[in-house]
Amino acid sequence: MMDFSKLKPARDVAIVGIGSTEFGEHWNKSLRELAGEAGSKALHDAKIDPEEIQLLVGGNMSGGMFVGQEHGAGLFADYLGINPKPSMRTEAACASGSVAARVGFMAVASGMYDVVAVGGAEKMTDVSGETATSVLAGAMDQENEAFHGLTFPGVYAFLANRHMHEYGTTREQIAMIPVKNHKNGSLNPIAHFKNKITVADVLGSALVSDPLRLLDCSPISDGAASIIMVPAEKAKDYSDNPIYIRASAQASDSLTVHDRRDITTLDATVWAAKEAYQRSGLTPKDINFAEVHDCFSINELIAYEDLGFAKKGEGGKLIESGDVEIGGRIPINTSGGLKAKGHPVGATGIAQLYELVEQLRGEAGKRQVDNARYGLAHNVGGSGATVVVHILSNER
Amino acid sequence: MPEFAVPFHWRNFRKRYSLIGSRCPVCGRYFYPERHICPVCKRTVKIEEVMFSGKGKVFTYTVVRVPPEGFKIYAPYIVAIIELEEGAKITGQVVDCDPGEIKIGMPVEAVFRKIRSEHESGIVLYGTKFKPAK
Numbered sequence: 001m002m003d004f005s006k007l008k009p010a011r012d013v014a015i016v017g018i019g020s021t022e023f024g025e026h027w028n029k030s031l032r033e034l035a036g037e038a039g040s041k042a043l044h045d046a047k048i049d050p051e052e053i054q055l056l057v058g059g060n061m062s063g064g065m066f067v068g069q070e071h072g073a074g075l076f077a078d079y080l081g082i083n084p085k086p087s088m089r090t091e092a093a094c095a096s097g098s099v100a101a102r103v104g105f106m107a108v109a110s111g112m113y114d115v116v117a118v119g120g121a122e123k124m125t126d127v128s129g130e131t132a133t134s135v136l137a138g139a140m141d142q143e144n145e146a147f148h149g150l151t152f153p154g155v156y157a158f159l160a161n162r163h164m165h166e167y168g169t170t171r172e173q174i175a176m177i178p179v180k181n182h183k184n185g186s187l188n189p190i191a192h193f194k195n196k197i198t199v200a201d202v203l204g205s206a207l208v209s210d211p212l213r214l215l216d217c218s219p220i221s222d223g224a225a226s227i228i229m230v231p232a233e234k235a236k237d238y239s240d241n242p243i244y245i246r247a248s249a250q251a252s253d254s255l256t257v258h259d260r261r262d263i264t265t266l267d268a269t270v271w272a273a274k275e276a277y278q279r280s281g282l283t284p285k286d287i288n289f290a291e292v293h294d295c296f297s298i299n300e301l302i303a304y305e306d307l308g309f310a311k312k313g314e315g316g317k318l319i320e321s322g323d324v325e326i327g328g329r330i331p332i333n334t335s336g337g338l339k340a341k342g343h344p345v346g347a348t349g350i351a352q353l354y355e356l357v358e359q360l361r362g363e364a365g366k367r368q369v370d371n372a373r374y375g376l377a378h379n380v381g382g383s384g385a386t387v388v389v390h391i392l393s394n395e396r
Numbered sequence: 397m398p399e400f401a402v403p404f405h406w407r408n409f410r411k412r413y414s415l416i417g418s419r420c421p422v423c424g425r426y427f428y429p430e431r432h433i434c435p436v437c438k439r440t441v442k443i444e445e446v447m448f449s450g451k452g453k454v455f456t457y458t459v460v461r462v463p464p465e466g467f468k469i470y471a472p473y474i475v476a477i478i479e480l481e482e483g484a485k486i487t488g489q490v491v492d493c494d495p496g497e498i499k500i501g502m503p504v505e506a507v508f509r510k511i512r513s514e515h516e517s518g519i520v521l522y523g524t525k526f527k528p529a530k
């Protein structure tokens with residue numbers, strides 16, 4: 001394993017503007033309207049005009065399959081008044097947004113550009129639930145997984161059954177995760193779901209893919225989010241409270257789950273986290289709060305272990321301890337997570353950074369984490385072939 | 397998913413109709429499906445083609461109750477990761493088994509079965525499933 005602590009970006013990078021739509025079922029808004037709304041809010045937040053933007057990077061998993069629109073970055077650049085500056089789309093399934101943020105980060109860190117807009121958008125509710133399930137299944141191995149009728153809930157059910165088998169993790173422990181995330185989502189004005197639920201609700205909801213039930217699964221949502229990045233040395237010209245990107249890290253693993261070294265771990269999370277900790281000089285103990293990829297309840301539990309917040313096999317104990325609640329030692333998914341805030345796949349990675357920035361600015365209202373200094377975002381593409389980890393701070 | 401032209405399926409018939417995988421001559425590990433490079437050793441060597449026996453054990457499983465397009469008439473059905481006796485793992489359905497009976501560690505063997513029909517074109521897709529071993 002290489003040592004990332006010696007690799008220094010040419011410049012530090014800061015976030016000086018954020019924007020997001022509400023997440024949910026937006027029957028009255030198209031993909032371009034959602035992206036336009038989020039981008040426009042980020043420009044207003046940074047108090048800059050579109051003509052100052054030098055590059056647009058947009059994450060979108062499957063505009064082509066969800067609404068028949070490919071080449072979304074070209075559309076949004078025009079819609080946001082960024083032409084003739086360059087635009088590009090990134091795709092890494094549910095990590096498309098974080099990869100866009102990472103490309104934007106690298107563009108500023110390298111000195112190639114000074115003012116970069118990154119974003120993520122997905123419009124998922126214009127197709128039937130069955131079609132959406134099939135489109136999402138496109139992010140797994142078509143010939144060796146999807147061909148056999150496997151679905152994304154099915155993949156994470158594989159992980160859940162094996163984790164329960166190897167470590168004695170209980171169904172009740174796993175059910176506590178969506179309960180916590182709905183509680184947090186109830187405090188978030190832009191969340192898809194603002195209702196609280198109980199462990200009994202989770203365990204009583206319909207089986208989707210045994211042992212996972214409906215309330216273990218993140219919803220199919222529409223939404224978009226955007227952020228503006230500039231070099232850290234110029235950040236104060238744009239914002240009184242810039243937030244600094246202390247690490248941007250990414251790792252890959254086999255797309256096919258059966259080829260993984262260990263099915264109870266996402267190795268790409270372990271590697272990306274290790275890179276992020278090395279680049280930032282921080283350890284898991286330094287992190288004050290995190291947004292993690294709870295596409296399915298079990299994946300948040302596994303992320304506790306893979307990110308170093310719990311020992312391997314002890315994710316169940318961590319959720320039981322209450323440490324991951326707002327007010328606890330390390331609040332996780334203060335936004336409501338993918339489960340309650342919503343999961344418009346291409347937007348999710350940017351939405352996680354949006355929550356980190358609100359918390360680090362001290363603008364998270366009833367969800368505010370006390371003394372928030374270091375926040376971590378963990379975004380998984382598909383079943384873990386791509387994982388991106390960012391660490392942000394309000395200190396440079 | 398789009399309705400693909402016949403070659404999309406035709407080119408895969410050999411792989412779908414038999415359990416062909418790879419063996420790395422350096423570390424001896426087996427893989428399914430075939431690969432050109434061993435993901436563990438990552439060396440530029442000639443990978444060997446192997447035919448698996450089809451015998452193995454359930455490593456993990458699920459029962460799909462909300463199926464994707466094309467699988468509605470089969471739901472609920474079991475999909476599992478099978479650890480083959482050679483050591484490679486493979487994903488496939490377990491049939492001739494009640495969803496309440498499936499367990500990690502259960503011995504299974506490969507069977508040749510229909511997977512589904514493709515859209516209106518009516519191409520019938522076949523492949524490997526597994527059933528409980530006697």
Ligand SMILES: [Zn+2]
Pocket residue numbers: 420421422423424425434435436437438
């Ligand atoms: Zn090898």
